[in-house]
Amino acid sequence: MEHRVFDDPHVVQKKIAAVRRQGKLVGVVPTMGALHEGHLVLVRQAKCDADFVVVTIFVNPTQFAPHEDFDKYPRTLERDLEQLRELDVDMVFTPSGETMYPAGFDTHVEVVELARRLEGVSRPTHYRGVTTIVMKLLNITMADIAFFGQKDYQQCCVIRKMTADLNMPVKITVCPTVREPDGLALSSRNRYLSQDEWEQALVLSQSLALAQQLVDDGVTDSQEICRKMREIIENSPLARIDYIAIADPVTLEELSNIPTTPKSHATGDSARAVALLAVHFGVTRLIDNVLLV
Numbered sequence: 001m002e003h004r005v006f007d008d009p010h011v012v013q014k015k016i017a018a019v020r021r022q023g024k025l026v027g028v029v030p031t032m033g034a035l036h037e038g039h040l041v042l043v044r045q046a047k048c049d050a051d052f053v054v055v056t057i058f059v060n061p062t063q064f065a066p067h068e069d070f071d072k073y074p075r076t077l078e079r080d081l082e083q084l085r086e087l088d089v090d091m092v093f094t095p096s097g098e099t100m101y102p103a104g105f106d107t108h109v110e111v112v113e114l115a116r117r118l119e120g121v122s123r124p125t126h127y128r129g130v131t132t133i134v135m136k137l138l139n140i141t142m143a144d145i146a147f148f149g150q151k152d153y154q155q156c157c158v159i160r161k162m163t164a165d166l167n168m169p170v171k172i173t174v175c176p177t178v179r180e181p182d183g184l185a186l187s188s189r190n191r192y193l194s195q196d197e198w199e200q201a202l203v204l205s206q207s208l209a210l211a212q213q214l215v216d217d218g219v220t221d222s223q224e225i226c227r228k229m230r231e232i233i234e235n236s237p238l239a240r241i242d243y244i245a246i247a248d249p250v251t252l253e254e255l256s257n258i259p260t261t262p263k264s265h266a267t268g269d270s271a272r273a274v275a276l277l278a279v280h281f282g283v284t285r286l287i288d289n290v291l292l293v
Contacts, residue, residue, distance in 0.1 A: 004089065004090065004091050004092055005081065005091075005092045005094060006091065006092070006093055006094070007093070007094050007095050007096060007099065008095075008099070009093075009095060009099065009100075009140045012054075012091070012093050012140055012141065013140055013142065015091070016052070016054070016091075016141060016142050017142065019051075019052045020142060024050075024051035024052045025049075025050045025051045025052070025144045025145065026050060026051070026052050026053075026054065026141065026142060026143050026144050026145075027046035027047075027049055027050025027052070027053050027054070027143060027144065027145045027146070027147060028046075028053075028054045028055075028056060028137065028138065028141040028143035028145070028146050028147070029042045029043050029046050029053070029054070029055045029056070029146075029147045030056045030058075030133075030134060030137050030146065030148070031055060031056060031057055031058075032057070032058065032059045032060065032073065032188065033057040033058075033059060033074070033075055033076060033077060033080050033188075034073070034074035034075065034076050034080070034188035034191075035076070035079070035080045035083050035084070036178075036186050036187075036188065037178050037186055038149050038151065038177070038178040038185075038186035038187075039149075040083060040087065041149075041175055041178050042147040042148070042149060042175055043055060043084070043087050043089060043147075044087065045147055045173065045175050046145070046147050047087065047088075047089075049145055049147075049173065050144065050145055052090045052091070053089050053090050053091070054089075054090065054091045054092070054093060054141045054143065055084055055089050055091075055092050055093070056092075056093040056094075056095075056137050056141065057077065057080055057092060057093070057094045058093075058094070058095055058100065058133070058137075059073050059075060060100075060129055060130070060133040061097055061101070061129075062101070062125075062128070062129030062132060062133065063125075063126050063127075063129030063130045063133065064126075064129070065123060065125060065126070068123075069189075069192075069283075073188070074188055074191060077094065093137075093140070093141065100133065100136060107132075108128055108131075108132045109128070109131040109132045109135045109162060109166075110127075110128045110131060110132075111127060111131055111158045111161050111162050111165070113251075114127075114154070114157055114158050114161050114251070114252055115127035115128070115131075115158050117154070117247070117252045117253070117254075118154055118243060118245060118247070118252060118276055118278075119154050119155075119278065119287070121243070122242055122243070122278065127154075127155070127158050130155060130158065130159070131158060131159065131162050134146075134159055134162070135162065135166075138163075138168065138170055143170055144169070144170060144171065145170065145171045145172075145173055146159075146170055146171070146172055146173070147173050147174075147175060148172065148173070148174050148175070149174070149175055149176075149177060149178070150174050150175065150176050150177045150266070150267060150289070150291075151177040151178075151185050151186070151187065151287065151288065151289070152287070153266060153274060153276060153289040154252060154276070156172070156174045156266040156267075157250070157252060157265075157266050159172055160172045160266055172266075173268075174266050174267040174268070176267070177288070177289075179205065182202055183202055183205035183206065183209075184198065184201055184202060184204070184205060185204070185205065185286070185287075185288045187286060189284055189285070189286065190284075190286075192282075192283060192284040193281060193282070193284055194282065196238065197238055197281040197282050197284065200236035200237070200238045200239060200281060201236075201239075201279075201281050201286060203232050203233045203235065203236045203239065204233070204277060204279060204286060204288045205288065206232055207228075207229040207230075207232040207233050207244075207277070208229070208275055208277070208288060208289070208290040209290070210228060210229060210232060211225050211228075211229055211246070211275040211290060211292060212275075212290055212292055212293075214228065215258060215272070215273075215292045215293075219258075220257045220258040220260075221256075221257060222246035222254070222255050222256055222257060222258060222273075223256070225246055225258075225275070226244045226245070226246060229244050229275070229277070230244055233277075233279060236281075238281050238282060239279050239280070239281060240279065240280040240281075241277070241278075241279050241280075242277075242278035242279060242280065242285065243276075243277065243278050244275075244276075244277045245275070245276050245277070246258065246273050246274070246275050246292070247273065247274055247275075247276060248263065248273065248274075249263055249264075249265030249266070249271045249272075249273060249274045249291060250263055250264070250265055250266075252274075255273055258272050258273045258292060259272055259273070260272070262293065265291065267291070269291075270293075271291035271292055271293050272292050272293060273291075273292040274289055274290070274291050274292065275289060275290050275292055276288075276289040277289070
């Protein structure tokens with residue numbers, strides 16, 4: 001695998017340009033490392049849809065606020081490379097912070113309205129960091145297709161909006177959330193949870209399942225659905241709710257009532273709405289969502 005790992009963006013661009021001259025379709029899976037099955041599902045999908053697959057591993061400092069967990073974010077490069085070797089990935093890009101943000105770096109990419117909602121309220125600088133680094137990674141890898149997970153639903157919407165607004169020749173493919181057998185959405189941050197916190201965090205998927213059940217039963221009042229979701233989560237004494245929302249699946253505007261007509265959304269399918277939440281368990285902040293069909 002070592003001969004497929006590169007940290008110089010110019011070398012990566014030169015090698016991928018040669019691949020593209022052969023008429024091959026390039027797919028990229030951007031990650032921050034600490035790979036789990038959710039990431040590996042994206043890699044497998046990329047190998048199905050593209051001829052040449054690049055995985056990027058970079059813990060991006062600009063998407064972390066000063067009080068967040070950048071310094072302790074899990075970094076498991078050797079294990080990550082072992083997993084990617086098993087999947088026979090064509091290239092891994094592992095740049096340093098100094099490489100991606102050299103002295104004098106002063107350019108940022110920002111999606112305004114979508115990024116202000118939900119996560120943007122609690123983390124106002126987060127998505128500017130995300131869109132800037134994703135733009136750089138897409139430019140460096142010259143990808144035809146980029147693969148993201150639905151667990152970060154708002155991120156998928158923001159990136160799709162960025163690439164559409166800037167006429168970028170890249171397809172954004174969103175793969176379904178991968179879950180533990182008990183329902184907890186896979187996340188690199190799950191390793192922060194104590195056993196007790198993990199068990200209590202199961203209320204997240206349970207509350208989302210309840211939201212879909214209520215919609216199936218004909219409930220369209222978003223406030224009522226959110227209230228019942230909140231009741232489930234507040235049964236966990238360790239839970240501290242950041243937000244619970246029922247929103248339009250494209251604009252992410254919060255809805256007072258769930259419409260009867262489905263709307264195309266970030267995964268390319270259709271849904272009437274999306275339920276999203278962010279909840280703290282101890283020092284760990286978890287997000288999750290479900291498309292309401």
